[in-house]
Amino acid sequence: MSLDVARIQADFPILTETRNGNRLVYLDSASSAQKPVSVMAAMDELMTHSYANVHRGVYAIAEEATARFEAARRSVATFIGAGDTAELVFTRNATEAINLVAYSWGRANLHAGDVVVLTEMEHHANIVPWHMLAAEIGIELRWIPIDDEYRLDLSSLGQLLDGAALLAVTAMSNVLGTVNDIPPLVAAARAAGAAVLVDASQAAPHMSIDVQAWGADFVAITAHKMLGPSGIGALWARRELLEAMPPFLGGGEMIRDVRKDGFTTNELPWKFEAGTPAITEAVGWGAAIDYLEALGMDAVHEHEQALTSYALAALADRFGDGLTVYGPRSVDLRGGVISFLFPEIHAHDVSQVLDEEGICVRAGHHCAKPLMKVLQIPATSRASLYVYNNEADVDALVEGLSKAEKFFSI
Amino acid sequence: MDDLYRDYILEHYRRPHNFGVIDEPTASFEGSNPLCGDRITVQLGITDGVVERVGFTGRGCAISQASASLLTDEIKGKPVADVAALRADDLLDLLGIDISPARLKCAMLSHETLQKALAETDAASATPAPEGSPA
Secondary structure, eight states: OOSOHHHHHTTOGGGGOEETTEEOEEOBTTTOOOOOHHHHHHHHHIIIIIOOOSSSOOSHHHHHHHHHHHHHHHHHHHHTTOSOGGGEEEESSHHHHHHHIIIIIIHHHOOTTOEEEEETTOOGGGTHHHHHHHHHHOOEEEEEOBOTTSSBOOTTHHHHHTTEEEEEEESBOTTTOBBOOHHHHHHHHHHTTOEEEEEOTTTTTTSOOOHHHHTOSEEEEESGGGTSOTTOEEEEEOHHHHHHSOOSSOSSSSEEEEETTEEEEOSTTGGGOOSSOOHHHHHHHHHHHHHHHHHOHHHHHHHHHHHHHHHHHHHHHHHGGGSEEESOSSGGGBOSEEEEEOTTSOHHHHHHHHHHTTEEOEEEOTTOHHHHHHHTOSOEEEEEOOTTOOHHHHHHHHHHHHHHHHHHOO | OTTTSOHHHHHHHHSOTTBSOOSSOSEEEEEEOTTTOOEEEEEEEEETTEEEEEEEEOOOOHHHHHHHHHHHHHHTTOBHHHHHTOOHHHHHHHHTSOOOGGGHHHHHHHHHHHHHHHHHHHHHTTOOOOOOOOO
């Protein structure tokens, strides 16, 4: 493997702690990743020495804070292949980024009967905003199904996109690990005259992404899954779309002028950033990106592919058909999110046993209830891998699962 | 782990009491756990203000299944008023284990569903529904 995991683990204080006498094995990064010391230090340093509101004061620390905040925006933009920082709007998270699109672009451009195409593997964040718009203005939702290998079934893509105004698709499933090939989907949507929104929350932390190469119109990302703090995310969108869109939230920062009889909006990207933003969190996100770039996103991806391979083989070796893994078998089609279920043991019980061993996995519907319905299960357990995980973590998971299997056997 | 999954809890999970449908229920309600999507259905056969028969169906984790098993045992043969007065804490006492906040919804699923089944009965006889459980 191309990453020095022991060295990386030393950068994450929480991973050196023990629970119930066990080393902490953190396998829930798909939910939220742990934070390296450098992220905490950058946030601490800003608050200790340079904290002030941004884009307002003319004193020195206000200028420092503004410079650090905007430098973080440049880091995020560069990280995802955006050419222009005006196209990078800070939000609270990816959920808010998608809601911004639904609320602003959707309300201005969609009308009763217009079609938004989703997929069966979307997170609730890329479903509910469209349900809300359907309830409000009567848009129609269509769903790209999944096939037996847990990939998108594109056999009816032309029909589904026929007459569609928007395709909203995840770049990587947070349940199945499936990585979707975005450029062909964008090409098909373009041919049908539809705009494209990509939910890259799950993909961006784990592989090099390039929003311009994708050719999408909107891309949503979040900091907390990529070693950064919670409370900040971003929407990338093409400039001409952002310029034409009405503002989302109103208040300070997003205005150029306010009078008794109205207001005019600020330039991009601040037009969509009402109120004091997450200043410290932006700086922390910048530090997280510095950390990932120092590792190299190709190396990160290679490490996770190798570890995912190892994990899938280890689970199959130990449990065979006794454990169902929901996701593509080939690592070429997937990332390091592994959902699994013992047919006779509930996901919550498995997670509880693992917790006793200091192993953190997610149990539940993973904010993807429509997908759970397609899979005909209420819940799975999910182990997800990141830069600080290694084969020893996978081995601990397999041992923990053996214990759970024995404990709950009828 | 042994504190949570005591032998009697596992026993109720493996062989739950009152599992299955009952004939001609007078009340029935399907409840779900928002955390994991588990669903159970509780059915009651109430005669002269007494819960004469009770059954539950549905799958869930060991905690929710054991909880439903213990709770249905507890209410069988009891006057409806006593059953309606059962509170979340009473069920926690029945379970006799420390439930973490994360698992409270699992433990309370049967209780919430039972209260809703009772409310359905009350609505049918046009009397006020019992207050919702604090869980």
